Amino acid sequence: MKPQNDIAIELKNITKEYIIHHEKPTLVEKFYKGREEKFIALNNINLIINKGQKVGIVGLNGSGKTTLLKIIAGITTPTSGSVTTNGRLVSLIDLEAGFHPDLTGEQNIYLNGMLLGMKKHEIQQKLHRIIVYSGLGKFFDACLFTYSEGMKLRLGFSIAIHANPHIFVLDEGLGVGDDNFRQKAKHTLLNNKHTRTIIICTHNLELIEQQCTRIIILDQGSIIRDGGLEVLKSYGRYIT
Amino acid sequence: MNGEGNNKKNKDKQQIHNNKRCVYYSAAPSASQIDNLMYNSAMKRGFTHFLELLLVMTEKELRARYKHTVFGFFWLVANPLLQMLVIGFIFTFFMKEPILHYNYYLFVGLLVWNFFSLSLTKATPSIVFERSLIKKAVFPREVIPLSILLSNVVHFLAALILYVIPVAFLGTLTPMSIVYVLAGLFLLFVFTIGISLLTAALDVRFRDINFFVQALLIIWFYATPIVYSFSVIPYRFIWLWRLNPLTSVVQLLQHGFVGAPLPGPAMLGTNILTTTVICILGVSLFGKESKNFDDWI
Numbered sequence: 205m206k207p208q209n210d211i212a213i214e215l216k217n218i219t220k221e222y223i224i225h226h227e228k229p230t231l232v233e234k235f236y237k238g239r240e241e242k243f244i245a246l247n248n249i250n251l252i253i254n255k256g257q258k259v260g261i262v263g264l265n266g267s268g269k270t271t272l273l274k275i276i277a278g279i280t281t282p283t284s285g286s287v288t289t290n291g292r293l294v295s296l297i298d299l300e301a302g303f304h305p306d307l308t309g310e311q312n313i314y315l316n317g318m319l320l321g322m323k324k325h326e327i328q329q330k331l332h333r334i335i336v337y338s339g340l341g342k343f344f345d346a347c348l349f350t351y352s353e354g355m356k357l358r359l360g361f362s363i364a365i366h367a368n369p370h371i372f373v374l375d376e377g378l379g380v381g382d383d384n385f386r387q388k389a390k391h392t393l394l395n396n397k398h399t400r401t402i403i404i405c406t407h408n409l410e411l412i413e414q415q416c417t418r419i420i421i422l423d424q425g426s427i428i429r430d431g432g433l434e435v436l437k438s439y440g441r442y443i444t
Numbered sequence: 445m446n447g448e449g450n451n452k453k454n455k456d457k458q459q460i461h462n463n464k465r466c467v468y469y470s471a472a473p474s475a476s477q478i479d480n481l482m483y484n485s486a487m488k489r490g491f492t493h494f495l496e497l498l499l500v501m502t503e504k505e506l507r508a509r510y511k512h513t514v515f516g517f518f519w520l521v522a523n524p525l526l527q528m529l530v531i532g533f534i535f536t537f538f539m540k541e542p543i544l545h546y547n548y549y550l551f552v553g554l555l556v557w558n559f560f561s562l563s564l565t566k567a568t569p570s571i572v573f574e575r576s577l578i579k580k581a582v583f584p585r586e587v588i589p590l591s592i593l594l595s596n597v598v599h600f601l602a603a604l605i606l607y608v609i610p611v612a613f614l615g616t617l618t619p620m621s622i623v624y625v626l627a628g629l630f631l632l633f634v635f636t637i638g639i640s641l642l643t644a645a646l647d648v649r650f651r652d653i654n655f656f657v658q659a660l661l662i663i664w665f666y667a668t669p670i671v672y673s674f675s676v677i678p679y680r681f682i683w684l685w686r687l688n689p690l691t692s693v694v695q696l697l698q699h700g701f702v703g704a705p706l707p708g709p710a711m712l713g714t715n716i717l718t719t720t721v722i723c724i725l726g727v728s729l730f731g732k733e734s735k736n737f738d739d740w741i
Binding site: 222223274279280281293294295297298302303304306307311314315318319321323347 | 511
């Protein structure tokens, strides 16, 4: 047993630089230009998130929220620093990404579920529950391009939540879902209160207020506040 | 001036926060258990999951290709069949190549070529096309180009089986044929995997690669002994064919099926060497670049 097994995510000295693409780089340009213009999206971030914490990340546009989530999710690698995550991590950074429009809902469940790290037999077992939860009804074997935005969102969320993640990373909340579905999603997220770590990043302060116990405010690639719900008040002042 | 002052203030503020954080976290656990850039979650996924994912992605490729077609998977058989008929009909009339069983000789080369060129043209821009998958989750990025190759392997093998039926009546097949054919296929697959991973990884940063590959394929077709016999190549240019791993592949298959001459040891040796180099280069470059795909698409 590891001594610190209550840690879900640990980030150490994370810095992420992006090269600014003013125009599409071509092979030739690479040679005569040499140095590229850089943009620091995250600047020396240190962060420990314990298991079961519900963390809300807020910040203005361009403050590095999505980059931080992507690094936590492992979708991109930091320029320097190290990331450690414990447990199965599922990220919903782009809710409907990874669906193929020409495949049916059911086929997409398999594809998407496996991309999220589920085993095939696991999906077979959960298939019925995923379909019921998403409320697709008789559309589950229709091609995905016939789905509405809300249906895609519900399907994406349903697959992600049935992957039974220990750590759930969610970007920009559940904006397209209707009230019913949002209630259901909220209920599911709040279940497993002690074991599931949730990281939400959104501009919807209300959602954060209801769901999160820890707030992190990002500004220009750095964490400027980190604390309980009271931090939100200072954020309100900060943006006005 | 004002702005500068504010910036400074902000910086100072950040500094304070940084310090605070450091103090706060210095008591927290550190170093020992954390290896540099280690992703536990990614590493836990085993090889079986990789294979499962590859199969599902391949299935997706195949299903998506024949979706909304009336004949569906029948096209998988119909295409090579039509091609075989056309080649058999036209070339026996017009081409006067001094090659025994010319249309069979030609057809096996074309099958190899179709597999190779289709795989390469589709795999090269595959990462860019599937950017939504890249942005969604962590999974071995290799499955994207490899699933394209695997779906083409299905087509290739289906066509090859159809091809063997008439060839069986020619009397050119020997028990050794199977060895040559398998060796040729092995070389072909290794080379295609290597070069596809290489071009797919490079294409993410340099989209020129896609156009380069398209241009290269046109030349490459004539640089491979598919429509002509290897014996017509002048000796002083033979090094060009030695650089092309497809030469041995095509020759091995042509020998296995219709008894055309085998590749010489020098040809086979250099071809295997090139294949190995390209494959190692492709696999390692793709592995290295795949961590940063998200930054470029």
